[in-house]
Amino acid sequence: MNYLLLIYTNEAELMGLGETALQKVSGEYVDFTKSIVQAGNFKAGDRLKPVSSASTVRVRNGKTAITDGPFAETREQLGGYYLIEAKNLDEATAIAARVPGARFGSIEVRPVWPMT
Amino acid sequence: MSEGAAAQVVEEIFRREAGRVLASLIRLLGDFDLAEEAQQEAFAAALEQWPLHGTPENPCAWLISTGRNKAIDRIRRDILFRTKIAGEIGAAESDFDLALDAADEEIFGDDRLRLIFTCCHPALNQEAQIALTLREVCGLSTQAVARAFLTSEETMAQRLVRAKKKIRDAGIPYETPDPSVLEHRIEGVLAVVYGVFTEGYAATVGARLIDVELCEEAIRLGRLLNALLSDHAGVMGLLALMLLHDARRASRISNTGDVVLLENQDRSQWDRQQISEGLALVDRSLSVRGQVSSYAVQAAIAALHVRAEDGRATDWPQIVGLYEVLLRLQPTPVVELNHAVAVSMVDGPARALDLIDSLAARGRVTQYHLLHAARGRLLQTLGRINEAREAYSAALSTAMLEPERRFLAARIAAIQGICEAPVSG
Numbered sequence: 001m002n003y004l005l006l007i008y009t010n011e012a013e014l015m016g017l018g019e020t021a022l023q024k025v026s027g028e029y030v031d032f033t034k035s036i037v038q039a040g041n042f043k044a045g046d047r048l049k050p051v052s053s054a055s056t057v058r059v060r061n062g063k064t065a066i067t068d069g070p071f072a073e074t075r076e077q078l079g080g081y082y083l084i085e086a087k088n089l090d091e092a093t094a095i096a097a098r099v100p101g102a103r104f105g106s107i108e109v110r111p112v113w114p115m116t
Numbered sequence: 117m118s119e120g121a122a123a124q125v126v127e128e129i130f131r132r133e134a135g136r137v138l139a140s141l142i143r144l145l146g147d148f149d150l151a152e153e154a155q156q157e158a159f160a161a162a163l164e165q166w167p168l169h170g171t172p173e174n175p176c177a178w179l180i181s182t183g184r185n186k187a188i189d190r191i192r193r194d195i196l197f198r199t200k201i202a203g204e205i206g207a208a209e210s211d212f213d214l215a216l217d218a219a220d221e222e223i224f225g226d227d228r229l230r231l232i233f234t235c236c237h238p239a240l241n242q243e244a245q246i247a248l249t250l251r252e253v254c255g256l257s258t259q260a261v262a263r264a265f266l267t268s269e270e271t272m273a274q275r276l277v278r279a280k281k282k283i284r285d286a287g288i289p290y291e292t293p294d295p296s297v298l299e300h301r302i303e304g305v306l307a308v309v310y311g312v313f314t315e316g317y318a319a320t321v322g323a324r325l326i327d328v329e330l331c332e333e334a335i336r337l338g339r340l341l342n343a344l345l346s347d348h349a350g351v352m353g354l355l356a357l358m359l360l361h362d363a364r365r366a367s368r369i370s371n372t373g374d375v376v377l378l379e380n381q382d383r384s385q386w387d388r389q390q391i392s393e394g395l396a397l398v399d400r401s402l403s404v405r406g407q408v409s410s411y412a413v414q415a416a417i418a419a420l421h422v423r424a425e426d427g428r429a430t431d432w433p434q435i436v437g438l439y440e441v442l443l444r445l446q447p448t449p450v451v452e453l454n455h456a457v458a459v460s461m462v463d464g465p466a467r468a469l470d471l472i473d474s475l476a477a478r479g480r481v482t483q484y485h486l487l488h489a490a491r492g493r494l495l496q497t498l499g500r501i502n503e504a505r506e507a508y509s510a511a512l513s514t515a516m517l518e519p520e521r522r523f524l525a526a527r528i529a530a531i532q533g534i535c536e537a538p539v540s541g
Contacts, residue, residue, distance in 0.1 A: 001287045003287075086287075087289075088287045088288065088289035088291070089237075089239055089286045089287045089288045089289065090288075090289050090291065090293060090294065090297075092287070093239070094294070094296075094297070109286075111285055111286050111287055113285075
């Protein structure tokens with residue numbers, strides 16, 4: 001089964017960590033990604049630019065409205081994702097627990113619902 | 117064999133084996149609903165065929181294999197209906213055969229354990245875990261599960277459907293967890309079993325004080341876990357705790373359904389056999405090296421209560437010590453309150469009142485009726501009657517269980533009597 005791991009962290013807190021700490025986290029992500037590529041679980045994954053760069057699009061009555069920022073203000077923001085293949089939820093959550101962001105943010109684990 | 121006698125055999129086997137048959141079918145078919153239908157069809161087939169051909173040598177294996185075949189027929193019909201390729205059937209069939217060839221006692225046991233772990237998976241909310249366990253592992257009807265949750269059958273049916281859908285959609289496995297998380301997952305299972313027991317033993321709302329069916333199901337689950345996970349400190353501790361509490365069941369309520377406090381309980385009504393089984397399990401649990409289970413500590417406290425000949429002979433200093441151990445393992449307001457009550461038996465009510473007031477001042481438990489009830493009792497002992505009455509009234513306003521409300525109302529009435537009686541000498 002494919003699962004999407006949505007990485008939620010508090011952007012402001014993360015940015016406030018300082019250069020050295022951020023570099024350390026970044027290194028941990030590189031190592032983690034390598035490990036799931038090697039294990040064959042990795043399908044895709046990236047980090048996202050900060051929420052301040054986000055735009056939201058809605059189409060109502062045929063009219064497109066574009067607004068600044070995310071749909072809702074929350075304490076933690078979506079900061080990145082992995083698309084993984086795992087044999088079941090237990091394997092998926094075990095991988096999610098190894099995402100560096102799980103230690104200071106949270107990882108939402110969502111099964112992918114294929115279109116066919 | 118006459119038809120009636122055969123029906124009786126099937127019924128007997130149903131009572132004993134339904135859980136095992138269902139657990140194995142869920143593993144083989146990978147789907148709760150399909151497995152439930154297959155289980156029903158297998159027992160219906162047994163009612164038809166056993167009177168004609170005799171009871172098979174291994175009824176459990178017969179039922180599983182018949183259920184599996186019925187399910188394959190069903191899948192085949194569905195697949196033909198959807199005009200899909202026949203190859204899928206072949207693949208599914210060979211998987212089933214492979215799995216069933218190995219079907220022996222051990223596998224049946226493992227299947228039940230797998231099912232328990234699936235039903236108690238932390239990705240389900242705890243209410244759903246308890247409901248699913250009662251329905252799928254204990255085999256309670258949806259109606260009986262609904263009654264345990266004081267909800268309608270329809271609501272419970274929807275809740276169970278949602279839980280099974282989550283299992284399917286999220287890919288919750290039918291597996292015994294990985295050794296790295298096994299301990300943590302066993303804790304979750306024990307919490308579910310204890311949840312079933314406490315809801316039965318000390319219901320929080322309603323008219324009945326004890327729901328015997330839930331207590332018995334919880335103990336049965338405890339025994340099953342103890343058979344499947346031998347020598348586990350937590351499992352033995354929890355089973356001991358339930359047995360020791362449940363042994364006092366008959367004496368906890370009066371003929372009129374009222375609360376009887378421990379010190380006033382008729383000890384001759386206690387189930388001695390269950391107590392000795394519980395005591396042996398406490399000892400075994402506490403002797404497992406490197407694992408101290410909070411359930412075992414609670415069971416050890418319960419053991420000191422049941423070992424004493426009467427309330428006064430109880431070893432309160434040791435109980436206080438055990439509560440201090442428990443507070444380190446489980447620093448909750450409820451444990452703190454019980455610790456304070458035990459302290460009152462050793463150091464007197466004033467010291468205990470300080471502890472309870474400090475607990476209340478931290479503000480986490482103002483809605484907890486037992487805190488107010490305990491305060492009332494200590495204040496009454498100290499002769500602070502007006503404050504005692506206020507505390508009992510606060511308890512009454514937060515208690516939701518009828519017998520407890522009657523008990524508190526009686527306390528208040530008794531104090532009223534003291535206040536209104538003419539003061540003499």
